[in-house]
Amino acid sequence: MPPKAMGKGKQAGASDISRRRTTRMRDGDDMTDIGDGTENDDWMHSKALVKPDDQLDLSEQQLKEEFTRILTANNPHAPQNIVRYSFKERQYKQISSVDQLAIHFALDGNMLHKDSDEARRQMAKLGMPDGEATGLSLISQAVQSEHAGSEGGEGAGAGAAEGEDQQKEESSSPVNEQTELEQEPILELGKDEGREDAATPAPAAAAGGKKLTNQFNYSERASQTYNNPYRERGTATEPPPRATFSGNVTQWEIFDAYNEDFEKQEKNKEKKVVPGRQAEEKTRKKLTITETQSDDVTRIQNAAQIVERMVNQNTYDDIAQDFKYWDDPSDEYRENEGTLLPLWRFTFEKAKKLAVTSLCWNPKYKDLFAVSFGSYDFMKQGNGMILFYSLKNPSFPEFIYETDSGLMCLDVHPEHPYLVVVGFYDGSVGVFNVERKEPVHRCTAKNGKHTDPVWQVRWQKDDLENNHNFYSISSDGRIVQWTIIKNELIYQDVIQLTLPEAPAEGPDGTKVSTVGCGTAFDFHRSNDYMFLVGTEEGKIHTCSKAYSSQFLDTNLAHNMAVYQVRWNPWHPNIYITCSADWSVKIWEVSDKTTVDTNSENTENVSTRKPLFHFDLNNSVGDVAWAPYSSTVFAAVTADGKVFVYDLNVNKYEPLCEQMVAVKKKTKLTHIEFNPVYPIIIVGDDRGNVTSLKLSPNLKKMPKEKKGQPAMDPAQREALEQAKLDKLLNMVRDPPADVSKAPAATEKK
Amino acid sequence: MATDVEETLKRIQAHKGVIGIIVVNAEGIPIRTSLDNSTTVQYANLLTNLTMKARSVVRDIDPQNDLTFLRVRSKKHEILVAPEKDYLLITIQNPSET
Numbered sequence: 001m002p003p004k005a006m007g008k009g010k011q012a013g014a015s016d017i018s019r020r021r022t023t024r025m026r027d028g029d030d031m032t033d034i035g036d037g038t039e040n041d042d043w044m045h046s047k048a049l050v051k052p053d054d055q056l057d058l059s060e061q062q063l064k065e066e067f068t069r070i071l072t073a074n075n076p077h078a079p080q081n082i083v084r085y086s087f088k089e090r091q092y093k094q095i096s097s098v099d100q101l102a103i104h105f106a107l108d109g110n111m112l113h114k115d116s117d118e119a120r121r122q123m124a125k126l127g128m129p130d131g132e133a134t135g136l137s138l139i140s141q142a143v144q145s146e147h148a149g150s151e152g153g154e155g156a157g158a159g160a161a162e163g164e165d166q167q168k169e170e171s172s173s174p175v176n177e178q179t180e181l182e183q184e185p186i187l188e189l190g191k192d193e194g195r196e197d198a199a200t201p202a203p204a205a206a207a208g209g210k211k212l213t214n215q216f217n218y219s220e221r222a223s224q225t226y227n228n229p230y231r232e233r234g235t236a237t238e239p240p241p242r243a244t245f246s247g248n249v250t251q252w253e254i255f256d257a258y259n260e261d262f263e264k265q266e267k268n269k270e271k272k273v274v275p276g277r278q279a280e281e282k283t284r285k286k287l288t289i290t291e292t293q294s295d296d297v298t299r300i301q302n303a304a305q306i307v308e309r310m311v312n313q314n315t316y317d318d319i320a321q322d323f324k325y326w327d328d329p330s331d332e333y334r335e336n337e338g339t340l341l342p343l344w345r346f347t348f349e350k351a352k353k354l355a356v357t358s359l360c361w362n363p364k365y366k367d368l369f370a371v372s373f374g375s376y377d378f379m380k381q382g383n384g385m386i387l388f389y390s391l392k393n394p395s396f397p398e399f400i401y402e403t404d405s406g407l408m409c410l411d412v413h414p415e416h417p418y419l420v421v422v423g424f425y426d427g428s429v430g431v432f433n434v435e436r437k438e439p440v441h442r443c444t445a446k447n448g449k450h451t452d453p454v455w456q457v458r459w460q461k462d463d464l465e466n467n468h469n470f471y472s473i474s475s476d477g478r479i480v481q482w483t484i485i486k487n488e489l490i491y492q493d494v495i496q497l498t499l500p501e502a503p504a505e506g507p508d509g510t511k512v513s514t515v516g517c518g519t520a521f522d523f524h525r526s527n528d529y530m531f532l533v534g535t536e537e538g539k540i541h542t543c544s545k546a547y548s549s550q551f552l553d554t555n556l557a558h559n560m561a562v563y564q565v566r567w568n569p570w571h572p573n574i575y576i577t578c579s580a581d582w583s584v585k586i587w588e589v590s591d592k593t594t595v596d597t598n599s600e601n602t603e604n605v606s607t608r609k610p611l612f613h614f615d616l617n618n619s620v621g622d623v624a625w626a627p628y629s630s631t632v633f634a635a636v637t638a639d640g641k642v643f644v645y646d647l648n649v650n651k652y653e654p655l656c657e658q659m660v661a662v663k664k665k666t667k668l669t670h671i672e673f674n675p676v677y678p679i680i681i682v683g684d685d686r687g688n689v690t691s692l693k694l695s696p697n698l699k700k701m702p703k704e705k706k707g708q709p710a711m712d713p714a715q716r717e718a719l720e721q722a723k724l725d726k727l728l729n730m731v732r733d734p735p736a737d738v739s740k741a742p743a744a745t746e747k748k
Numbered sequence: 749m750a751t752d753v754e755e756t757l758k759r760i761q762a763h764k765g766v767i768g769i770i771v772v773n774a775e776g777i778p779i780r781t782s783l784d785n786s787t788t789v790q791y792a793n794l795l796t797n798l799t800m801k802a803r804s805v806v807r808d809i810d811p812q813n814d815l816t817f818l819r820v821r822s823k824k825h826e827i828l829v830a831p832e833k834d835y836l837l838i839t840i841q842n843p844s845e846t
Contacts, residue, residue, distance in 0.1 A: 248804075250804060250807070250808055251807070251808050251811050252804070252807030252808060252811035254811075255807075255811030255812070256811075298750050298753050299832060299833070299834075299835050300753065300771060300830075300832045300835045300837050301752070301753045301756075302830075302832055303830035303831065303832035303835060303836075303837040304753055304756040304757055304760065304830075304837060305756065306816065306817055306830040306837075307760055307769075307817070307828055307830045307837050307839050308756055308759060308760050308763075310817060310819070310828045310830070310839070311760055311763050311765075311766060311828065311839060311841055312763070314765065314826060314828075314841055314843040315763065315764050315765060315841075315843065317843060395759070395763070396759055
């Protein structure tokens with residue numbers, strides 16, 4: 001249809017149909033469409049109105065009516081009311097505004113913003129220099145650096161570019177802090193972009209050949225939410241206290257742990273067994289507490305003792321070596337001669353004025369000996385001392401006890417080495433316990449104290465009630481037995497040494513019975529009830545504990561006081577005596593005196609001859625048998641000499657006669673053999689104790705045959721006895737021939 | 749008791765040839781000495797280690813055994829160490845002094 005006709009036809013409708021063509025004012029004239037005139041010229045022959053048949057007939061007025069046509073931008077194809085279901089409100093809702101956009105034509109263009117990525121890349125590719133640093137927007141800069149960062153290892157140039165970029169970034173960042181915050185979110189964006197653009201070529205800040213791997217141009221669209229600024233919040237806790245813990249595990253630590261565990265178990269057992277002793281345990285606990293609180297220095301007491309001994313050993317090293325190992329080799333060439341090698345000398349400051357009155361080796365500890373100090377001088381009586389020395393520490397005694405009265409004798413209990421009995425010059429006796437400072441017992445005047453110095457004391461075996469007891473002998477003529485019953489000393493006179501003479505008459509006619517003065521005694525080693533007593537008159541009494549008034553036998557042994565009497569350790573019937581009359585004599589107990597009830601015995605003093613008789617040229621202070629041989633003995637004299645005899649070797653001459661005292665005019669007072677080591681200790685009247693080692697010739701012991709087991713004590717005893725018997729047979733009186741006795745026993 | 753130990757230590761110190769003595773406690777700190785400070789500290793540290801090692805040797809061989817004392821003899825002098833339960837008593841002596 002021709003456009004003109006169409007226009008007219010629609011006119012009549014007055015609808016809202018939008019038109020694209022602008023409306024034209026319709027004149028009354030014919031509309032001549034000049035624009036389209038050329039096109040309409042073809043089929044428009046005349047200007048006559050052609051009125052179709054179905055055209056509306058309108059009046060003139062109606063025809064002049066003006067109708068306004070408005071062209072809007074509304075899309076005629078777009079629906080006017082769109083209703084959508086809203087799930088939220090669960091109803092259909094009309095969409096208020098409908099999109100009116102109608103795209104008639106779309107054409108993608110290829111123009112780039114000069115600051116966009118792609119533009120830059122292209123510019124770089126073309127070799128155009130990059131814009132100035134200041135000209136760069138921060139946004140793109142950040143993105144760029146992110147790109148550079150995400151594609152590491154592109155090339156040296158890229159790396160440098162990256163560095164440069166970052167530097168630029170850093171230089172600009174302090175300038176503009178605000179943008180930094182923006183930068184961060186943008187950086188993240190850039191990162192995302194970077195990941196997406198991983199394939200895209202790296203931005204080239206500086207010139208240089210770039211490897212463009214992908215020519216595609218990506219455009220991205222992203223939106224950024226607001227990122228909250230980050231704030232770091234942290235708390236720091238106090239670090240837990242640390243301690244380094246380290247442990248060693250060694251075999252002995254395991255052993256110690258087991259031991260402790262074992263002890264605990266034992267204690268638990270004990271606790272179960274004795275639940276009633278809680279009080280004791282409490283006191284024990286208190287003790288232990290005080291111990292641990294005590295001074296640090298006391299803890300090292302043992303160590304100090306050990307170190308003192310070590311130091312002494314170092315100082316007296318040569319002596320210690322001699323003691324252990326030296327054997328005089330020249331003894332091989334000198335038969336019948338021996339020497340005494342001086343070892344240590346034990347002195348003590350406070351004892352220098354005192355004389356050694358007794359020596360005793362400790363039965364348990366073979367290197368410990370006890371020395372008692374006093375004075376033999378009647379006029380000069382002072383205090384006394386007991387010192388315990390150990391060979392391991394020659395410079396200082398182990399224990400020191402001071403007493404007010406001089407001590408004359410001392411004995412260590414064989415079974416209880418801590419108990420020491422002493423006899424005082426004032427006639428009393430005392431018992432010391434080494435573990436304590438004070439004497440345990442001390443007898444008093446009422447309690448049986450002697451009226452004269454006690455010359456010898458000796459422990460006995462515990463009696464039937466297991467009480468300790470000991471004997472003492474004194475110049476007042478009494479031999480007293482003391483028993484310790486319930487911490488008290490109880491005495492009992494055993495024997496009174498009566499003189500055979502008739503009681504002398506005192507000045508006013510009363511008869512004063514004189515008693516002998518006992519100076520020494522010794523108990524038989526196997527027959528405990530039999531003992532020998534030496535007196536000041538020179539007599540030796542053989543007594544028995546059973547007989548309190550009579551002696552078994554009396555022997556006029558010496559002319560002067562008997563200082564020591566000792567049984568032979570091996571032979572049951574032999575004893576030795578020494579006296580102030582310069583002689584040492586060896587006796588045998590004759591058979592007829594062992595069982596004697598003769599009441600006349602006291603008068604019938606036997607004038608037996610000694611088996612052996614030695615003259616030592618000065619008052620003999622002490623004599624002692626050697627423990628290792630039945631034929632060896634030693635004696636000390638007042639002129640400072642020690643004599644050692646071995647009857648097996650030489651019956652008449654000493655093997656060794658040696659001056660031991662340092663200064664002249666020192667008398668040697670006592671001598672003792674060590675039961676184990678081949679040494680003797682000698683005490684003098686200046687408070688010195690000297691130890692000497694016996695040379696091999698002096699300590700000849702029976703040789704054991706090779707291959708045979710060691711001799712047991714019984715065998716040894718038999719051997720020793722046989723040895724002595726052989727000797728004795730030579731000197732003994734033949735039993736039948738009494739008349740020939742003087743001639744036969746002539747010293748030869 | 750304390751005086752006895754004190755006297756013993758004094759005697760040792762006064763003994764012929766003894767150069768000095770040091771008492772070291774359980775933590776290795778010298779609590780008593782007769783030498784100067786630096787020497788003391790040196791001796792204490794070195795000898796504590798040596799003593800522990802020596803004790804460990806003795807006890808490793810036989811756990812029932814224990815170290816009684818330790819002597820280190822050198823050209824110039826001898827060091828004597830006596831360990832006590834956690835304590836150590838060190839003495840330096842010149843044995844050849846006459």
